[in-house]
Amino acid sequence: MPLERYKRKRDFEKTPEPSGTVGTGEGPSPGRGRRFVVQRHRATRLHYDFRLEIDGVLASWAVPKGPSLDPSQRRLAVHVEDHPLEYFDFEGVIPARQYGAGDVIVWDWGTWEPEDETPDPGRAVAKGELKFRLQGEKLRGRFTIVRTSGRGAKAGGRAFEEDEGDQWLLIHKRDDEAVPGWNAEDLPRSVKTGRTNDEVKENRDALWIGAATAATAQIDLEGAVDAPLPKRIEPMLATLATKPFRDPDWLFEIKWDGYRLEAIVDERKVRTWTRNGQDGNGYFPGLLDPPTWIDARQAIVDGEVAAIDDQGLPDFNVLQERISEHSAAGLVFEAFDLLYLDGRSLLGVPLEDRKRLLKSVLRETGHVRFSAHIEAEGVAFYEASAGRGLEGVIAKHRRSRYEPGRRSSAWLKLKIRPEQELVVGGWTPGEGRATELGALVVGVYENGRLRYAGKVGSGFDARTRRDLRARFEKLETDSAPFDPVPPRDHRGRWGGDLRGVVWLKPELVIRAELGGWSREGYVRQSSFKGLELDRDPREVTREQAVETKEAVKDVGEAARVEDAPRKKGPSMKKTVRSATSRSGSNVDDGHLYPWEATREELSALDDMGRDGPWKVGGFELKLTNLDKVLFPPPTDASSGPVTKRDVVRYFAQIAPTMLPHLAERPLNLHRYPNGAEGQGFWQKDIPESAPSWLRRWREVGVEAREANDHLIADRVATLCWLGNQAAFEIHAWTSRLDDPGRPTFALIDIDPGTKTTWDETLTLARLFRTALGHLDVRGYPKLTGRRGIQIWIPIVARYTYADTSRWVEALSRTVGGIVPDLVSWEWSKDQRQGRARLDYTQNAAIKTLVAPYAVRPGAGGPVSAPIDWDELDDANLRPDRWTIRTIVERVADRGDLFASAQTDLQELPQL
Numbered sequence: 001m002p003l004e005r006y007k008r009k010r011d012f013e014k015t016p017e018p019s020g021t022v023g024t025g026e027g028p029s030p031g032r033g034r035r036f037v038v039q040r041h042r043a044t045r046l047h048y049d050f051r052l053e054i055d056g057v058l059a060s061w062a063v064p065k066g067p068s069l070d071p072s073q074r075r076l077a078v079h080v081e082d083h084p085l086e087y088f089d090f091e092g093v094i095p096a097r098q099y100g101a102g103d104v105i106v107w108d109w110g111t112w113e114p115e116d117e118t119p120d121p122g123r124a125v126a127k128g129e130l131k132f133r134l135q136g137e138k139l140r141g142r143f144t145i146v147r148t149s150g151r152g153a154k155a156g157g158r159a160f161e162e163d164e165g166d167q168w169l170l171i172h173k174r175d176d177e178a179v180p181g182w183n184a185e186d187l188p189r190s191v192k193t194g195r196t197n198d199e200v201k202e203n204r205d206a207l208w209i210g211a212a213t214a215a216t217a218q219i220d221l222e223g224a225v226d227a228p229l230p231k232r233i234e235p236m237l238a239t240l241a242t243k244p245f246r247d248p249d250w251l252f253e254i255k256w257d258g259y260r261l262e263a264i265v266d267e268r269k270v271r272t273w274t275r276n277g278q279d280g281n282g283y284f285p286g287l288l289d290p291p292t293w294i295d296a297r298q299a300i301v302d303g304e305v306a307a308i309d310d311q312g313l314p315d316f317n318v319l320q321e322r323i324s325e326h327s328a329a330g331l332v333f334e335a336f337d338l339l340y341l342d343g344r345s346l347l348g349v350p351l352e353d354r355k356r357l358l359k360s361v362l363r364e365t366g367h368v369r370f371s372a373h374i375e376a377e378g379v380a381f382y383e384a385s386a387g388r389g390l391e392g393v394i395a396k397h398r399r400s401r402y403e404p405g406r407r408s409s410a411w412l413k414l415k416i417r418p419e420q421e422l423v424v425g426g427w428t429p430g431e432g433r434a435t436e437l438g439a440l441v442v443g444v445y446e447n448g449r450l451r452y453a454g455k456v457g458s459g460f461d462a463r464t465r466r467d468l469r470a471r472f473e474k475l476e477t478d479s480a481p482f483d484p485v486p487p488r489d490h491r492g493r494w495g496g497d498l499r500g501v502v503w504l505k506p507e508l509v510i511r512a513e514l515g516g517w518s519r520e521g522y523v524r525q526s527s528f529k530g531l532e533l534d535r536d537p538r539e540v541t542r543e544q545a546v547e548t549k550e551a552v553k554d555v556g557e558a559a560r561v562e563d564a565p566r567k568k569g570p571s572m573k574k575t576v577r578s579a580t581s582r583s584g585s586n587v588d589d590g591h592l593y594p595w596e597a598t599r600e601e602l603s604a605l606d607d608m609g610r611d612g613p614w615k616v617g618g619f620e621l622k623l624t625n626l627d628k629v630l631f632p633p634p635t636d637a638s639s640g641p642v643t644k645r646d647v648v649r650y651f652a653q654i655a656p657t658m659l660p661h662l663a664e665r666p667l668n669l670h671r672y673p674n675g676a677e678g679q680g681f682w683q684k685d686i687p688e689s690a691p692s693w694l695r696r697w698r699e700v701g702v703e704a705r706e707a708n709d710h711l712i713a714d715r716v717a718t719l720c721w722l723g724n725q726a727a728f729e730i731h732a733w734t735s736r737l738d739d740p741g742r743p744t745f746a747l748i749d750i751d752p753g754t755k756t757t758w759d760e761t762l763t764l765a766r767l768f769r770t771a772l773g774h775l776d777v778r779g780y781p782k783l784t785g786r787r788g789i790q791i792w793i794p795i796v797a798r799y800t801y802a803d804t805s806r807w808v809e810a811l812s813r814t815v816g817g818i819v820p821d822l823v824s825w826e827w828s829k830d831q832r833q834g835r836a837r838l839d840y841t842q843n844a845a846i847k848t849l850v851a852p853y854a855v856r857p858g859a860g861g862p863v864s865a866p867i868d869w870d871e872l873d874d875a876n877l878r879p880d881r882w883t884i885r886t887i888v889e890r891v892a893d894r895g896d897l898f899a900s901a902q903t904d905l906q907e908l909p910q911l
Helices: 004-008 085-089 121-127 197-202 316-325 351-361 378-387 462-472 548-563 599-607 644-661 716-724 758-775 801-818 869-873 887-894
Strands: 035-042 046-054 057-063 075-083 092-094 102-114 129-136 140-149 167-172 206-208 218-220 237-240 250-254 259-266 269-274 298-307 331-341 368-370 373-375 392-397 407-415 419-428 439-446 449-456 502-513 527-531 612-616 619-623 629-631 667-671 681-683 695-698 709-712 729-732 745-751 780-783 789-794
Touching: 004 075, 035 085, 035 129, 035 197, 046 075, 046 085, 046 102, 046 121, 057 085, 057 167, 085 102, 092 197, 102 197, 121 129, 250 351, 250 378, 259 331, 298 316, 316 527, 331 351, 378 392, 407 548, 419 449, 419 462, 439 502, 449 502, 462 502, 599 612, 599 644, 612 716, 619 716, 629 644, 644 716, 644 887, 667 709, 709 716, 745 758, 745 801, 758 789, 758 801, 758 869
Parallel strands: 237 407, 331 368
Antiparallel strands: 035 046, 035 102, 046 057, 057 075, 075 167, 092 102, 102 129, 129 140, 140 167, 206 218, 250 373, 250 392, 259 269, 259 298, 298 331, 392 407, 419 439, 419 502, 439 449, 502 527, 612 619, 667 681, 667 729, 695 709, 745 789, 780 789
C-alpha cells in the first residue's frame, strides 16, 4: 500500500491533513497531468516539503533550507513517505502532539516534466536520480534530485523530523532561469492565499475534515477567533413570525418541544446550563456525562432536550415526568449549533459552517443526535411538520452569526400550535373531581407590570393538579399580584371567573396552547401544557409575531449589503476602513449588518434639512436638530464650530474602524444633549423610545446594584443613532458578552493633575513604554482627547478584574517610584496637590475608559486617538491633537493603530 506509512503516522481524528482516499498509487490522477507543490512547514524546525506527482501519489522530500534557483547551492533533501494527492493544496495548522505539528502554507505550485532521458519517473526515483523541469510561480527551470546516501542517514547529525529517510541533494541546473544568490526565504507568502505562516497560524480560515464527505469537507472558519473557553454563552433567541416561506438563503429545523440546554465540554468533563443560566444537571442529571458523544477537547454545543416517543416525536408531558423522576429515559439532546471548539470561538462563523463542523465532530448516541435541517423548502417542511403533529419550525438565515442573548430576526419561529408562556398569579377551585384545582389565573408583563390575562382551565390530569397544588402552598399571598388588579363585584368580592381565587406570588411560569387572544387581552381556548421550570417570570411578555415577508426581506438585504463589493474611488477616501481583519478582508466582512456607510448615504446626509428620516446601512433614523452646534471651534481657530450633522457624519465614516473595538461589548454612554459645554450625564439603559432594531443586552446576576439594559454596537446605524443622541463619548466594557466577568484588557490610565504639565505626562508615558519593553509586554497607547494618555494591554480572558488591578497597580507603583514628585496615590483630587494619578482602579467591572475614536467634550470635537509609541517623542503631539475633522484623514493614511489590540492576547508576566 503506497500510503501505508503516511496513514500510520497520523491520527485523522485529530489532524486536519487529508486522510488519503484519492491517491492509490495506481497511476496518474485523470485529467490533472504532472503537478508539483512546495509547502513551507514550520514544525520542530522550519523546512520546505517538495512534492512531485508520480504514479498517483505525491513523492515527497523535506528540504531544510528550501529549494534555490542558484546552481551553486546544493540543497539537502530527505526523502520521506509519499503523500496523497489531496495534500497538493493543503494549508493550515497541524495540532500539537500530532506528527509534523506546526503551520503549513502552499509556498509554490505548478507543473513539472521529466527530462527526455527519464521516461519513467517512478523507476528513476527508485534508482536514486531524477532529472526534471519545473514550471511554477516561484521555481522554474531544470533541476536534478539525486540520492547521496541510503536509508537511515542523518541530516545535520540527527534524523530530520525524527524520520529515517534517504538523503538526497536538490540542485538547479545552469540555464536561463538560474539566479545567483536566490533564497526561498525572501519570498515568504503562500501562492494559494497570499498569507505567511504567521497569518495561517493566527487565522485558520478553512479546516479540512478528513472524515467528512466532499460536500462538507471544506468548512469556512474565517470568522473563528482564538479565545479561552468561556464559562457560558447567553443563548441566541428566535423571533416569532407569521407564516412559513420558501427561500434558498434559509435553513429550516424542527422546533423541538423541550427545554433549551447548552453543553460546555472541557477535557473529560461536561457542564450544562439552562436557558436562564441554571445548572442543567439539576434537571437532566448525567444526560451528557461523560462527553464521549463529541470528538473535541473543549466545545460548547447549543441544543434542546426533548422526550422522544416510539414514533420519533417529542412529548412535552413525558419530558416533565422525566424531570420530576430525575430520569434520562427516552430523553435526547438535539444538538443544533456549535459555538466553540478547541480554543476557538465560532460565534462569528456563518451558521451553515457551524452546523457542518458540528456534524463532523458529533458522535450520535442514544441520548445525543444532530438536529438536521432542510434548505430553502420552508413551506413544504412546515406542512410536513404539521402533518406529524410537531410544535413548529425554526427558520435560520444560513449566514447568520451567533448573537448571544439577543432575540434576532435572523432566526424566526414558525409555530404550528400557537403557544404562549404565562405567569401564574393565582388559582381557583373546580367542581366534582377537580375541586383541588379548577383553573390557573395567569398574566403577562407589560412595561414592568404584571397584567391580568385571564384563566387556563384545561389540560390538567390528576397528577398535574397534585403537583401544582404542592408548589402553590409556599406561594400563597393575601393580595393580587396583578397591576391593575382584576375587577371585583359590587360587594368588593372576587366573583364570576375569580370566585374562590387564591392569590400566589408570581414565581411560576407555565406553557399553554392558545386559541388566540380576546379584544380585552385575555387568553382564549387555552390549555395547560406544562411548567417552564427555568424561566424568569419578569421576562414573560405577550409574543407579537413579526410579518414574515418583511423580516425575511430585511435580513436578506442586510446580508446582500454585506456581500456586495464596495465601489471605491476618490470620494470614498474619507470613509474609513480599518487596516484589514486577520483574514485580509475589510472589517465589515462576516457581519450580519453593514459596518460602512455608502457614498450615496453620506451625500443624502449632507443634503438633508435640519430634521428628517435618513437611511444608513439598511436602517432608518429620525435625525433632529442637525445644525445644532455641539462643539465650539478649536482653540487654534483652524475650523468652525462642530454641528450634530458633523458628529453623525463622523460616526458614519469612522464606523468600520471603531466597531471592531466595540463588538460584543456592552456600552456605557456619556450624553451631552446641550453640547460639549453643557451638562453631560451617564446613560446605561436604552430608553423605550429608541429604535427596536438596536441590539440590547441586560446584565444578569447583579445583586449590589440595579441591572442595566446596555447597548451593543453591531452596525453603522447604531453609531449614527448615538451621534443623533449627542452620546458621542462612548465607553465600552473591557470584557465581552460571552464572559462578562473576565476582562480582555489591563488598563493603564495616566490621569494628569491640575499642576501636571504635558511634558510630565509624556515622561510618565515613556517610563511605561520602557517598563513594558523590559517585560516583553505589548501595550497600545492612545490619547484621551482631554489631557491624559492611556495604555491598553490586551490579555487572554482568564484573569479577574482583581488580577488586572493588582498587576497594573504593582507596575504603576514601580513607575511612579522613579518620579515620586510627579505622582500622587491619593484618591481625592483635592489631596493630590495637583500631581498626576496612575489610576489602576479603572480595572474594575463597573468602570470603563473612553473607547478608541470616541469623541470628548472639548473645543473642536477632540477624539481619543490611538498613537504609535514613537509619537511620544513627537514635539507636535498634544492630547487633543486629532478631532473629528482630522482623525479620518489620519486613519486613511496610517490605518488603525489599535487594530491588533483586539487579537494580540498575552499572559501577564509575574512582577
